[in-house]
Amino acid sequence: MHTSDWHLGRQFHGLSLDDDHEHILVQILAMIDDARPDVVIIAGDIFDRANPPQSAITRLSQFLTTVRAASDAAIVMIAGNHDSAAQIGAMGVLADGGDAIVRGPLDEDERPLVIPDDHGPVAISALPFAFEYAARLCFEDDAIACPADVIRAQLASARKHVAEGMRWIVVAHAFVDGAATSESERPLTRMVGGIETVSAGAFEGAHYVALGHLHRPQPVGQHYIRYSGAPLAFGFDEEGQQKSVSLIDLAADGTATVTEVALKPLRQVRTIRGKLLELLAAGEVSNDIVRVVLTDDTPQIDPMKSVPRQHQWHRFEVVI
DSSP: OEEOOOOBTOEETTEEOHHHHHHHHHHHHHHHHHHOOSEEEEESOOBSSSSOOHHHHHHHHHHHHHHHHHOOOEEEEEOOTTSOHHHHHHGGGGGTTSOEEEEOSOOSSOOOEEEEETTEEEEEEEEOOOOHHHHHHHHTOTTOOSHHHHHHHHHHHHHTTSOTTOEEEEEEEOEETTOOOOTTOOOSOOSTTOOOEEOGGGGTTOSEEEEESOSSOEEESEEEEEEOOOSSOOSGGGTTOOOEEEEEEEOTTOOEEEEEEEOOOSSOEEEEEEOHHHHHHHTOOOOSEEEEEEOOSSOOSSGGGGSOGGGOEEEEEEOO
């Protein structure tokens, strides 16, 4: 099972998403119980910021504890660009008692988690996100100058420990060339005007690449190089997107078959358009997160004050 970009602790234009996250994580736990995956992968951006609220930390702790108690699945988890590497690294203690690999800080010697199935061993390399300065120190390479260089250094270290004949899964948090973005994603490079993308060719030799960072579920470059996408919509540009987790079946020859399992959000993200008085007269009551695009011919003064509380309109845009 491949999931990523939970962004626990995130708000949507000031609106708490705690209940929305809880609703989704309950569904993911039910999917684990139903599908019985060998591995549960969380490919970064577990939290929305380096110092998440206590409620977010508790939510992750409860999730990992439940997975460990209710299934035999191995746990693979990496830090993303929104996470604190040290904090994610410390989360490894929550996965004690079974197969797990939790990567927060970089490791110059990227050893995989190796698990067996009916077809033999599978090596899983977990490559956490890191900025260039940290990678230069870790790998003692002053030539590392962009996110692609960081990924190449990690992959070179990881490949050394993948024996011939093993199937290889790579977990990474990166922006791969050609992928579709969303407005809620943070740039990966600290250089103004720097190149933040990674070529799909960098992952040559892997049989499946479980990516995090971009919020749309999608393959990129090759069918086996995939973003699972975020489980919730974090921007109005994600309106109408079907969120999911990815179930991967890895055949004996390393061929990956992907099944997207749909998630049902607690609240939809959607847009309505029209003149203010007409929209109010329609009397729509909704628990969804709604953007209202006003098309009045004249400006409306503080239109939110005209909206009954039960309408749950959370953002206005004015189009004249």
